[in-house]
Amino acid sequence: MTALASLERDAELMVRVREGDDTSFALLLNRHRAPVVHFLYRMVQNQGVAEELGQEVFLRVYKSRATYEPTAKFTTWLFRIATHLALNWLRDGKAEKASESIDERVDEGPVRELRDRAANVEQRMVNEARLGEVRSAIEALPAKQRAAVLMHKYEEMEYSQIAGVLGCSESAVKSLLFRAYETLRARLAHLA
């Protein structure tokens, strides 16, 4: 019921944006900024690029306001734009051109101060190595599998919604996810 109310709220806000209410756009931005940018960050593994693509996502939403019809879920539409941009970015091979090194990428991660303060240096190094392996394993997945896994794991989307974002059937999404998790189980088995 809460999820349904939330969906209706998003559509309602977007209809108001269509009618020229920029405050509603700011509200939508506030609700979806973090999930979209976090998803993009995990897709491209570069915070600067993720924010730039995130800007493009919301800019496209704003530009499309005049033609918006609340026929599909707002988040499905939003993540469809985000996924499309991320897949294009990865397809164009821009990931290889990104100037950031692996070390810089580790530094840009979240500040897990509370956990790290308690842990000693050795434990922290172990954690970082473990995190690096998770990131590498996810990065090695085919782009569409990666998108499906990230939406399933971190955005807690249902199969049907992921199917709506990726433009395929629900059974195709299940197949993508099962293969992706099978690969991850094999690659990360030693972390158990």
Added chain:
Amino acid sequence: MRCPMESGKGAEIVLALAAGRLEGAERQAFEQHMAECAACRRMAEAQTSVWSAMDEWAAPAVADSFDARLMARVATPEPRRWWQLGWDFGWRPALPVGAACLALLGVFLLHNPWPQVVPPVKPVAQVQQTVDVDQVESTLDDLDMLNQLDAPASPPHDSSAGS
């Protein structure tokens, strides 16, 4: 409970269990099954391990300047493309007007077929110019010879007749 691996539902149930989306009787039944089925237990443990490893990967916070940068881009009018400029300067009716002109031209051509082009005839003089001069001379000589043959033989001149 029938082993989900055999029924083809194994991966889905294991994923749901690791994600915490398997609830109620279904969860209870699968947990009881795992106590007896080593394959399902191993797969569920591996998936739970992957799930918790992925939990450690938190994304960094979005920059504070994100909204301000976006709003600045939203406020900036997009530069118009050249065809949009033409469209704005009154070319909007050009399409129906053009279509009407084409229709009129079609009707006109239907009632007034295009005149057929007749290939030009070569002038006679031009044809004659191509006749060989030697051949003409030869023909004239032949005609002279024939004239001489047809002419009556003149009597021989008698100088003593008048005297």
